[in-house]
Structure formats: structure tokens, C-alpha cells
Amino acid sequence: MVKATVEQLCKQHTELTDKDIKILQELAFSLQTYADLSGDYMFIDCKLKPHNQAIVVAEAFPIGCKPLYDNSVIGKIVFESFEPGVFYSYRNGKKSIIRHAVTQEGIVVDQTVVPIKNTCHQVIGVLIQEKEISSSFSDQPLQKFSVITETAEDQLTNSGLGVVSDLLMEMLILTDASNRLVYANPSGLKLISELSNHDDVLNRNLLEMLPFLLPVYEQKEDVFVFEMTIERKSLIVKKIKMRDKNKSQETLLIVQDITELRTKEKELMMKSVVIKEIHHRVKNNLQTVASLLRLQMRNGVTAESRAAFEETLNRIYSISSVYEIILAKEHADDDDVNIINLTRKICSTMVLNEYNLKVDLIIEPNGNKIITTSKKAVSIALIINELIQNSLKHAFRGREQGIIDVEFTVVNDFVELHVSDNGVGMKDPQTSLGTEIIHNLVINDLNGEFLYVPRDIGTHALIIFPIGAEVEIFGE
Ligand SMILES: Nc1ncnc2c1ncn2[C@@H]1O[C@H](COP(=O)(O)OP(=O)(O)OP(=O)(O)O)[C@@H](O)[C@H]1O
Ligand SMILES: [Mg+2]
Secondary structure (H helix, E strand, C coil), rough: CCHHHHHHHHHCCCCCCHHHHHHHHHHHHHHHHHHHHHEECCCCCCCECCCCCCEEEECCCCCCCCCCCCCCCCCEEECCCCHHHHHHHHHCCCCCCEEEECCCCCCCCEEEEEEEECCCCEEEEEEEEECCCCCCCHHHHHHHHHHHHHHHHHHHHHHCCHHHHHCCCEEEEEECCCEEEEEEEEEHHHEEEEEEECCCCCCEHHHCCCCCHHHHHHHCCCCCEEEEEEEEEEEEEEEEEECCCCCEEEEEEEEEEEEHHHHHHHHHHHHHHHHHHHHHHHHHHHHHHHHHHHHHHCCCCCCHHHHHHHHHHHHHHHHHHHHHHHHCCCCCCCCCCEEEHHHHHHHEEEEHHHHCCCEEEEECCCCCCECCCCHHHHHHHHHHHHHHHHHHHHHHCCCCCEEEEEEEEEEEEEEEEEEECCCCCCCCCCCCCCHHHHHHHHHHHCCEEECCCCCCCEEEEEEEEEEEECCCECCC
């Protein structure tokens, strides 16, 4: 039962691989034991595809205790602004402890969150332990809100909450069961007056004054977060449905003005447009250099120089492949490169254009999606280019066909790149520029190792380099 739920939720809502989901399932099976042992409530949350939200995929509460929340929270969406500990652990891969945290459901708990990592040290979920501190948040502070409905702000000021809410940048707006405004802190009042053109707003129907809030109120969930743009203002509206002692429903809105943040984001977008333009220019310049070389070749060169020209062209093409991959992405503002796609691109240009030899080029990613920064990608592109060129140039002398195999494996925290062929094998190799390029790039740029693996047929080159912040692995 647990297994099906974790698997279904993860497959439907997250980008986790089958291997990662298995790790979470195993943990979910033991969740009840952890809950019984600690006497605390346990949950597993995973990040959703849009990365500022998470989803609860498993829960367990100690035997003999009532559930912490009225209904099961499995499948519930978790927002960062309500549960920062969850997102802190996700982002930093570290433990987070929050005392007296008020959860999204309005319950006060001591919350400890630890990241759940896979074998590549990626955070695939978080394990949450919650110890309840008070029975219900809504029994306490909310009574104070319900007093405000009678005598509005004075009472709130007496309670001490007014001082706090006066200081808040966020706008607090509380409406009763008929959507009449019963309380707003100063910044809330200012927002309503500004957008509705009314000064006297208390006890008036909020939705008549601000009809754009209708979808917020129509949303059935008890807790929900909306982002809306109204009259050039970008607002995040958090809606919390609350019940007072008489079971009548009030709605609390916490509104945050994020106009400035969005303006900054737009500026960043502009910057990313500039970066994209630079990538374009680098690519175009490389293509111009390649065209000049081709022109020079057409003017007649000796067979020996022709080979050197072709090698240089291939080196230039392999670098420009990196920029082509970056530019082909939907969001070309980051410079991450998928190494498998890059390998495919390099191989197709090289074999199809430059050699008449019939070669089967096999690329085996083994289910690995390897993403690196453009700097590392340029090094990897040049290395792959040199190794494949060597096979094409030396391995199949006097033959009409051959096989070149480019394989990626992940072993512990390292990527292994194998380039092998079924050619004549290495005989008294005289190292030249190609080997030097590979050595330099592997050692200085990739912090890795380069070696030839002895074999009976052909040649097998192996490059090993570590996974890290600039080399990430995702299962496919
Ligand atoms: N796949 C291979 N099969 C057979 N021999 C190889 C293979 N790869 C390399 N060699 C041998 O190793 C030598 C060194 O390779 P290296 O790439 O350094 O130089 P190169 O290919 O001759 O010239 P360049 O500097 O243009 O790359 C080659 O000359 C060749 O004899
Ligand atoms: Mg070479």
C-alpha cells in the first residue's frame, strides 16, 4: 500500500528516477517504526517539478496517538513560505531544526528535517520529524482575531498582536464568513484603499471592493498560495481558511508585494538575453574561423596538410557543438550542457563529413544523463574528438569498416568515459599533440585520469573524472 502510494506520487509529480523512488519506498516502509520509536510524527516530502513546491509522499504517526492533522496529508502540496525547513534541507543538503514552527495546517510543532540522498549525493527527498507543541494553533491566536470582528483594530492593539502586525511588511487581511473585511493591518488597509479607491473599507465586502480576489476565495483548499499581477503590482497571496469557536469560517489573507523582486527577475532575464547573444557570437565566430580554413583548403593544400586542416576543423567543430547545444535549449540562459547529446553531435559531424570509411559509431549512455558547465563540456568535447579521431585515423588502416564504441558509466562518485575500437591496436605509439591535448584537459580541467586499458583487439581509452557541482548525473 505504502509502496504504491510513494511510487505513484513520485512518478506523477516529481522528476525522480526509479532508483531514487526505490530508496524513498524503502524508507517509507520503515517510517512507522521510526514514528513508534521516537513517539513523533514522521513525513517524507519530495520536490515537485516546479521547484518551489513539494509534496508529501508518506506519513506515519506513533501507535496510540491521534493523527497530527485531521486528514491524511499524503499528496498535499507544501509551500516554501510555510515550511522553510523542508526547502532549506533540500537546497543545502543539511539538517534543519525549527522550534515552534507553525505548519501549513496551523499546528505548532518542533520540526526536524534531514535530507534523503541517493548514491550520487543528490537530495531526492526530505525526512521530517514533527513533535507537537500545542494542540492547535487555531484555538489560540485565532480567538483574538475573532474579537477584532466586534471592535476592530483597538482590540487587536490591546492584545499586542497589533504592534506586531503594524510592523509587518506583509499585508494581513481577515474576512468573515460573508467575506466582509473584519481586520487589516496598516499595510493591508493601504493596499485595499489603493486598489479599490475606497477609504472606508472595514465591514465592506472585500470581493466587491477587490473582485480580482474572487479566484482566491473560490479555491476550495484550506491553505493555498496564489501569485497575481494587478495594476503593475505583483502579489503573492496566501489564503488560510480558519474556523473560530462558533465554527463560522473566516479567511485570512497574507499578501506580499513582490513587484520589486519581479522587476529584478526581469533585469536578470535581460542579462540572460545578453548571455545568449554572446553564445551566438562565439558560435558564429568559430564558424567563421572554420569557413576560412575550408576556403584555404579549397585553394589547394598537400595531402599531408589536408589531414592537419581536417583535424583542426574537427577540433573547432567540437567546441562549437557545445554552443550549438546551449543555444538549442529552451532556456539558453544557463550554460549547462548534456554530454550525451554533445557526444552525438560531435560523432555525427565528424564521421559523416570527414571520412569515407564505414564506421559503426555506438554511443552508450547506460541510462546516465550527464550535465556539465560549458567550460567542462568544451574539454570533454575536445577529448572525445581526439579519441574518436585517433580511432578513425589509426585503428582501421587498410580496412573498410570498423566499430567505435563511446560508453559512459558512473562508478561511485566518478564518471567513466570509455572510447574503444576494434581496430589494429596501438603499436609503438609516438605521442603527439592529440595525446597532449587529452592529458592537459583531463588533468587540469576535469581533475581526472587518462589511461589505456589493455585489450586483445583494438584500443580502449579510459577517462575518469569526478562528479561534483560542475558535473552532475541524473538517471534517465
Ligand atoms: N585508436 C588507436 N588505434 C591505433 N593506434 C592509436 C590509436 N590511438 C592512438 N594511436 C597511436 O598513438 C599515437 C599517438 O596519438 P596522438 O593522438 O597523440 O597523435 P596523432 O593522432 O598521431 O596526431 P595528432 O597530434 O594529430 O592527434 C598515434 O600516432 C597512433 O600511433
Ligand atoms: Mg590524435
